[in-house]
Amino acid sequence: MDADITLTVDGQVRQVRVDTRTTLLDALRDRMGVTAPKKGCDHGQCGSCTVLLNGRRATTCLALAVAHDGAEITTAEGLADGDGAPHPVQRAFLDHDAFQCGYCTPGQICSAVGMLDEARAGHPSAVTTDLVGPVELTDAEIRERMSGNLCRCGAYVNIVAAIQEAAR
Amino acid sequence: MNPFEYRRATDVAEAVAAVAERPDAVFLGGGTNLVDHLKLGVTRPGRLVDITRLPLDRVEPLPGGGVRVGANVRNSDLAAEPVIRSRYPVLAQALLSGASGQLRNLATTGGNLLQRTRCVYFQDITTPCNKRMPGSGCAALDGYTRHHAVLGASPQCVAVHPSDMAVALAALDAVVRTHGPAGQRAIPLVEFHRLPGAQPERDTVLDHGELITAVDLPAVPATRRSAYRKVRDRASYAFALVSVAAEVELRDGEISQARIAFGGLAHKPWRAQRAEQVLRGAPATAATFQRAAEAELVGAQPLADNAFKVPLARNTLVSVLTELTELTGATEPTQEDTP
Numbered sequence: 001m002d003a004d005i006t007l008t009v010d011g012q013v014r015q016v017r018v019d020t021r022t023t024l025l026d027a028l029r030d031r032m033g034v035t036a037p038k039k040g041c042d043h044g045q046c047g048s049c050t051v052l053l054n055g056r057r058a059t060t061c062l063a064l065a066v067a068h069d070g071a072e073i074t075t076a077e078g079l080a081d082g083d084g085a086p087h088p089v090q091r092a093f094l095d096h097d098a099f100q101c102g103y104c105t106p107g108q109i110c111s112a113v114g115m116l117d118e119a120r121a122g123h124p125s126a127v128t129t130d131l132v133g134p135v136e137l138t139d140a141e142i143r144e145r146m147s148g149n150l151c152r153c154g155a156y157v158n159i160v161a162a163i164q165e166a167a168r
Numbered sequence: 169m170n171p172f173e174y175r176r177a178t179d180v181a182e183a184v185a186a187v188a189e190r191p192d193a194v195f196l197g198g199g200t201n202l203v204d205h206l207k208l209g210v211t212r213p214g215r216l217v218d219i220t221r222l223p224l225d226r227v228e229p230l231p232g233g234g235v236r237v238g239a240n241v242r243n244s245d246l247a248a249e250p251v252i253r254s255r256y257p258v259l260a261q262a263l264l265s266g267a268s269g270q271l272r273n274l275a276t277t278g279g280n281l282l283q284r285t286r287c288v289y290f291q292d293i294t295t296p297c298n299k300r301m302p303g304s305g306c307a308a309l310d311g312y313t314r315h316h317a318v319l320g321a322s323p324q325c326v327a328v329h330p331s332d333m334a335v336a337l338a339a340l341d342a343v344v345r346t347h348g349p350a351g352q353r354a355i356p357l358v359e360f361h362r363l364p365g366a367q368p369e370r371d372t373v374l375d376h377g378e379l380i381t382a383v384d385l386p387a388v389p390a391t392r393r394s395a396y397r398k399v400r401d402r403a404s405y406a407f408a409l410v411s412v413a414a415e416v417e418l419r420d421g422e423i424s425q426a427r428i429a430f431g432g433l434a435h436k437p438w439r440a441q442r443a444e445q446v447l448r449g450a451p452a453t454a455a456t457f458q459r460a461a462e463a464e465l466v467g468a469q470p471l472a473d474n475a476f477k478v479p480l481a482r483n484t485l486v487s488v489l490t491e492l493t494e495l496t497g498a499t500e501p502t503q504e505d506t507p
Binding site (some may be wrong): 001003005019020021022042043044047050055056057058062063064066067112114115119120122123124125126128129132143144145146147148150 | 169171172173174176196200201203204207217218220242247248250253254260261264266267268269270271273274282293400403404506
């Protein structure tokens with residue numbers, strides 16, 4: 001069964017017809033040609049399909065496109081500013097060599113951008129001792145907050161360093 | 169994936185009717201478990217009724233000091249809510265220990281309660297499973313049982329409930345509010361999930377078409393301390409082998425009140441009433457905590473690969489209670505928060 005939906009993707013308003021079974025990830029990649037979010041596990045376990053959905057990081061492989069009609073989506077591709085200069089998190093990933101094959105990187109970057117916003121808003125994590133105090137982004141905090149993004153190349157050390165720099 | 173009809177509900181009554189009128193209709197929340205099951209073929213509904221745009225997304229104070237959490241409040245938002253962080257730390261910690269940041273931004277309060285077991289045999293449609301296909305058998309009984317139940321299981325099913333949030337809610341004496349074809353009701357969280365018995369296909373006491381609208385948290389005295397501890401195979405982003413939600417109040421070195429629930433041990437969040445009985449009125453000592461844990465776990469029936477869960481649960485409970493009672497002894501509450 002088909003449904004007509006509207007999505008704003010990286011600033012562009014786009015209309016698309018999808019089968020109701022289509023995930024947001026498949027709608028973006030296969031129906032709209034937006035290939036920054038990657039299909040890794042397709043079961044919500046690896047984080048490579050992470051985008052900013054209405055400003056918050058979210059996996060797109062377990063979201064039905066039809067349920068997100070009207071949503072505003074920012075992919076890693078849409079993070080750069082108007083002049084095409086990389087987003088500070090993208091710049092930090094480059095500077096710190098925070099990837100090897102790069103497949104998980106668009107998801108890592110979107111997740112990092114969303115995570116930094118959460119930390120700035122004072123949201124605690126599972127390793128935060130003082131639930132009501134300000135958040136100090138230690139390496140342990142970054143590792144916990146980024147645990148939904150797997151990197152099979154094992155670039156974690158540099159990913160943590162990149163996020164540390166972007167947080168400053 | 170089988171084709172299905174998608175409907176977006178605009179009010180609660182319409183949502184309930186749209187599911188109640190069709191045996192193969194289900195509610196869609198954040199979708200983080202349901203959409204996975206659609207892909208795996210674990211469930212094949214003919215209609216999805218999307219409830220995420222219903223106005224059930226608020227955290228509100230209740231008269232008397234409790235808090236009402238709307239069914240659509242996202243797990244991340246609930247964990248970040250100031251009143252939850254200050255008054256219900258056990259709940260904030262449980263929420264934050266579940267899934268990942270990007271999944272918690274999608275997952276809802278109601279959906280978290282209704283997520284299904286991560287038993288690998290339940291999720292693998294090539295194996296027998298009484299929960300997925302009643303009467304087909306249980307592949308776990310002769311399979312790998314590291315993650316399975318040690319309390320309250322049945323010959324039909326040894327699966328465990330995967331939620332962290334629900335374990336904290338069990339310790340908090342939360343109440344689930346529902347709206348169904350037969351009207352509204354309030355179900356204590358500890359009675360909301362079922363033990364498998366002869367009907368492992370039923371995870372909860374909900375009727376078909378009955379919608380969770382909210383979860384109510386009772387008021388907590390300012391002297392109460394609570395915490396959630398989760399033990400798992402890796403440091404983050406994994407389901408519990410064992411978890412403990414505990415709330416205690418101390419008076420003159422004695423435990424005046426204790427509420428304990430275990431996760432990872434049973435088909436439902438396991439409220440540890442035998443342990444609580446030992447704790448109430450007893451001195452807050454390691455020996456008391458040991459006796460309490462043993463009173464609860466004496467009836468455990470481990471499977472081939474999970475005997476470790478019994479000492480792990482005991483040690484985790486003792487450790488959490490030690491930490492909580494030391495904290496309670498050392499510091500008095502400094503602020504009185506109201507929701």
